[in-house]
Amino acid sequence: MNISGKFITFEGGEGSGKSTQVLQLARWLEEQEIEVVTTREPGGAPSAEIVRSLLVEGAVDRWQPISEILLHNAARAEHIAHTVAPAIAEGKWVISDRYADSTMAYQGYAHGFDREIIRRIHEAATGGLMPDLTLILNVSVESGLARAGKRSGDEDRYERMGPEFHERVRAGFLEIARRDPKRCCIIDAEAELETVSRSVIDAASTHLKGALP
Ligand SMILES: Nc1ncnc2c1ncn2[C@@H]1O[C@H](COP(=O)(O)OP(=O)(O)OP(=O)(O)O)[C@@H](O)[C@H]1O
Ligand SMILES: [Mg+2]
Known part of the structure; x- marks a missing residue:
């Protein structure tokens, strides 16, 4: 009776409201x-949390650049193996x-690192696991x-x-959504918290309606 759970991720720049909306x-x-199960990256498993501090401090x-990518993926491999995959296998929904x-x-x-190499490292670290739904919180870099x-x-x-870097991050997320519209949903996160939450719930219930009770 228990089917496999869903994997939902929140993405977006600094201060876009990810932790709040999770x-x-x-x-x-x-x-x-x-x-x-709610979790986070980098981190989300004891071994991955050790790597987190190396990246965010x-x-x-x-x-x-390559070391930074490998550290993120080392943490991610631990996170998937110890937290995400076991929870999904038990039918739980994971929000990261x-x-x-x-x-x-x-x-x-x-940063301009070769995106095909990043994709291949992701494949090696996680078996290519991608979320069922990704909510991208879009907010101005300034806010x-x-x-x-x-x-x-x-x-x-x-x-x-720096702000120019964060403008490229924001544009990068929008490009990711444009290339993968089935999985990704852009949420206007400039609005007040309750309005953003409503958009998030609407998007999740539309995208995953077949899986909801
Ligand atoms: N829609 C909103 N409007 C105004 N303030 C908000 C909104 N959403 C969250 N905040 C506030 O902005 C701050 C950052 O939010 P939050 O920590 O959820 O963002 P985040 O994307 O997780 O940030 P970080 O990238 O730094 O982890 C918090 O103080 C939060 O209460
Ligand atoms: Mg946060």
Whole structure:
């Protein structure tokens, strides 16, 4: 009776509202009597969380571009193996705050690393696992960075990469959605929190209606 669960990811730039909307969508799915696991990248498993701090803290230029991509994918391989794949196999729905599209947008579109190589590394790290649905939160770089600046802590390595970099990240996510419209849904995240949540729930219920109880 138990069929495999769904894998949903939130993507978008700094401060676009991903962490907020992961929780809102999880709450709505739980109201529909779906068992939900919320998780995040980089991280989402004990070994992957160790790698996270290497990526989100410290000097902007601490890694060679290839090293940064390999570290994200090392964390991702651990995350899939220990958290995502087991939950989906048990019929749970997994919602992840960032996944592979972030590597494509940040390291591919924004840093300019060869996107075909990134795709092949993803294939090797995860067997090519892609989400059933990706919600891309689209917000101006200015609003996103202003929102992110309010968040406390020292996980600001990517935030410090400058506005031009973040414009390329935003354009990269839009291009990813344009190339994969079946999987990706762009959400206007400039609006107030409740309005964004409503758009997210509408998109999830439309895209995954066959799987909802
Ligand atoms: N629609 C919104 N309007 C105004 N503020 C918002 C909205 N959504 C979230 N926020 C606030 O903006 C800040 C950043 O939101 P959140 O942490 O969810 O973004 P994020 O995409 O996870 O950021 P990061 O990339 O830094 O992890 C939080 O203080 C949150 O309460
Ligand atoms: Mg967040």
